[in-house]
Amino acid sequence: MFYRLSGIHHTRYESARALWPVTADRRIILGLLLLALAAPFLLSDLYLTSYMLPWLIWTAAALSLTLLMGIAGQLHFGFAAVMAIGAYTSIHLTRAGVPFELALLGAGLMAALIGCLFGAAALRVKGLYLVMATLAMQYLVEWTIINVPAISGGAQATLSTPDVTFLFVPLQSDGALYYTALLWTVVVTLLIMNIKRSSFGRALVAVRDKDFAASVIGVNPLKYKLLAFFASSFLGGVTGAVLAFCYYQAVTPEQFGFNVSIQLVAMVLVGGLGSVIGAYLGAGFVLLLPIVLTNLLAFVAQFDLIPISFNLLSHIPLMVYGALIIGVILFEPLGLAKIYDNIRKYFLVWPFRHTQS
Amino acid sequence: MKRLLKGLAGVAGAVALAVGGTASADKEPIKFALLQDFTAVYTFVTSEYNQGQQDYLRLINETGGVEWHPIETIIRDTANEPQRGLEAYNRARREGAVLVDFFSTPVSRAAVNRVLRDEVVMITALHGRGDASHGETFPFVFPMMATYWSQATLLADYIDRHQGGLANKRIALVHIDSPFGREPLPVLQELAQQKGFQLRSFGYPSPGTEQSATWSDVRRYRPDHVIIWGAGGGQQVSVREAIRNGIRPENILSVVWLSETDARNVGGNHMNGVKRFEAVAFGQEPAVIQDILTHVIEPGLGAGPAANVGSSYYNIGVATMAVAVEAARLAIGEFGAPLTGDKLRRGFEMIEGFDARGLMPPVTITATDHQGGGYGRVSQWNGQTWEPLTHWTNAFQDIVWYEIEKDARGFRDGR
The missing domain is CATH 3.40.50.2300 (Response regulator)
Incomplete structure (x- = not known):
């Protein structure tokens, strides 16, 4: 009903394989894109810089990880380290005088190179053992950054990002930072959607589902596993650089710690493995929900209805947050993306009940 | 909707102040933002430290405020995550906070560029960048205790x-x-x-x-x-x-x-x-802690368990707020109300030989030295x-x- 299918028939393969064959989906996407473009004029600087900006960048990171974990099926518990490599590479390159556009490329390539090195472990091990290999990457990269002052920036271990321009626009104002992040997130989104409908994406899915079966039908698992690590780490590295330049503006090793890796995995899992919209929802859930809960509780607390200590007060959001994660996983193990999908399917045939897929 | 909620919050705050009957509600409040890590890494110190800060500010409010301006606190948990700290900071800045204390090295490092741009005072006692003692380079950052x-x-x-x-x-x-x-x-x-x-x-x-x-x-x-x-x-x-x-x-x-x-x-x-x-004396003997016991703890206004009063980290929290309140007092005395970040900064730089009545070593902060001498024992x-x-x-x-x-x-x- 709402996602009307009547009048949509495909006479050519190209139209059937379009990203959004249903008119209603196209309209929703267009509306969201227009809203995103207008955000600097609609939102106050608080919501623009503290909610929209980090949400977009973390979404790009979750999308990069979902390419590896959801589509190619290779678990990665050290993705924050990949982003750290990108962030530190881009800062050192721009400090050496390289233009920011090239530094982003360099950040991606360096992250992809080192990511592939550890990804090579994936050729021999699977599942939990791969988790261990990528965990090793997390700790090795962190250790290297902390112990090599030339990388971390000396005793204070803080590097400020230099002033740069991106496509002739100085990255200074909130608007410029926001649009750079938006551009990158849109690029990553389109890329992942296109990978999913290309032969590359299908090969990754084949490797994910059974690598020796993939090998039997002529997909080289070695090549595609490495390619998945390369592509995902490249995107992760650039995202790390965007995070450093557009959001933090100063990088320290703690910003890319193990807990950040876990948050990224949580974003991908809560959102829905391999789903693009899931990355958006998952990043919003993991990143913004604790903030919203904290502020909500602080708002309620100022009425002094129940006398509770601040210590307890600050732990209540954690309890609620934990309960919500368990709730989402119990209610819909396939993640927030599947919940949206269920709603969409319900309205697809509304007022009738049964859907086909 | 947001405006409505804000209005409601304002009314509620006013009612709470009126009912609470603090002695100093007749001038506009000074806002300090204590955006700290209550749930992740610094939990070994934050609860006592923050309790000391709140109790001291309560003592100031109970005894007339800063030149009759009460001090309001904005307290939020940041879980030691820079993105949550920056969100809380941006929010507190909009609510008019003139001073922030993150008590978390990763968060305060991420906030350095922002407080310098926004002209908000950030105190980094016993955490953060040691080189922030260099007042000319970091005019709005105050380590104010020994690095x-x-x-x-x-x-x-x-x-x-x-x-x-x-x-x-x-x-x-x-x-x-x-x-x-x-x-x-x-x-x-x-x-x-x-x-x-x-x-x-x-x-x-x-x-x-x-x-x-x-x-x-x-x-x-x-x-x-x-x-x-x-x-x-x-x-x-x-x-x-x-x-x-x-x-x-x-x-x-x-x-x-x-x-x-x-x-x-x-x-x-x-x-x-x-x-x-x-960096700060231990125990309940110092005169300030005695005052807190009489005016805050005994009437039951304390922010946490009374057993913590006088502990090492509680006293550090008291000392940070004692210096901050002294700076606010000097700034209002010299430049008048309303207090801004820049006035408060200059207030900090006027502090000379302040020891919070024996709680801490005499601290002298100048425009060049934001460490205050680096004293301890x-x-x-x-x-x-x-x-x-x-x-x-x-x-x-x-x-x-x-x-x-x-x-x-x-x-x-x-x-």
Whole structure:
């Protein structure tokens, strides 16, 4: 009903394989894109810089990880380290005088190179053992950054990002930072959607589902596993650089710690493995929900209805947050993306009940 | 909707103030934002520290405020995550906060550029960047207590003066393997050259719950003195492992983060004789703490368990707010209300010889020196309490300032 299918028939393969064959989906996407473009004029600087900006960048990171974990099926518990490599590479390159556009490329390539090195472990091990290999990457990269002052920036271990321009626009104002992040997130989104409908994406899915079966039908698992690590780490590295330049503006090793890796995995899992919209929802859930809960509780607390200590007060959001994660996983193990999908399917045939897929 | 909620919140706040009947509600409030980590890494200190801050501000509000301006606090949990800290900071700034205290090194490092741009005072007592003592480079950042460099030089000076001199000694620095743990290294290396002692550093992996491999290395080195440099749960492990490896408690010296809780956890009288750097006096004797007991704790207005009053970290929290309130008082006296970030900054820079009535060493903050002199003292655990062994003093500030200037220059060049 709402996602009307009547009048949509495909006479050519190209139209059937379009990203959004249903008119209603196209309209929703267009509306969201227009809203995103207008955000600097609609939102106050608080919501623009503290909610929209980090949400977009973390979404790009979750999308990069979902390419590896959801589509190619290779678990990665050290993705924050990949982003750290990108962030530190881009800062050192721009400090050496390289233009920011090239530094982003360099950040991606360096992250992809080192990511592939550890990804090579994936050729021999699977599942939990791969988790261990990528965990090793997390700790090795962190250790290297902390112990090599030339990388971390000396005793204070803080590097400020230099002033740069991106496509002739100085990255200074909130608007410029926001649009750079938006551009990158849109690029990553389109890329992942296109990978999913290309032969590359299908090969990754084949490797994910059974690598020796993939090998039997002529997909080289070695090549595609490495390619998945390369592509995902490249995107992760650039995202790390965007995070450093557009959001933090100063990088320290703690910003890319193990807990950040876990948050990224949580974003991908809560959102829905391999789903693009899931990355958006998952990043919003993991990143913004604790903030919203904290502020909500602080708002309620100022009425002094129940006398509770601040210590307890600050732990209540954690309890609620934990309960919500368990709730989402119990209610819909396939993640927030599947919940949206269920709603969409319900309205697809509304007022009738049964859907086909 | 947002505006409506805000309006409601404002009305509620006004009602609460009227009903609470604080003595000082007749002028516009000064807002301090205490956006700290209550749930993640700094939990070993935050609850007591924040309780001390709240109790002191309550005491000020109960006794007339700052020139009759009450102080309002904005308290939020940041879970030690920079993105949550920055969100809370942006929100507090919009609500008119003139001072922020993150009490978290990662968050305050991420916020440095923003507070400098927004002209909001950020206090970084015993955390954050040590080079922020350089007032010209970091006009809105105030470490206001001894930096880690000053703590290291003071401990070395204590060994030099009271434990048989530094020359030809072997000193082991056993530290958590993080930027914080490595921070004292450059000043100690410089001192080792000047004073002719051997220095070796031993790192243990974060979070420091397992250190046995490191300490067998330390034992083989046969150090005369051991300086332990960690925070939280790792500290009691360090003390226990040191004693197990035959190092006498008298020869163990610690960074400021060693408290009576650690002594209890080490157990018995095993920690007797261990020394620590102390930035703020311990216990309930100081006059300010006595005032808090009479005006805040006894009427039942305390922000937390009364047993915490006078603990090491509680008193540090009181001291930070005592300095901040003194700065606000000076700023309003000199430049008048309403208080802005810039006026408060200049208030801080007018503080001279302020010791919060014996709670802390006399602090003098100037436009160039935001550390306040780097004073502290060495105290020793005697089974019951921390017994001060020296007067308030500072040491080797020339070496400390060489480091401060070097890093501050790096910060300026990096921009």
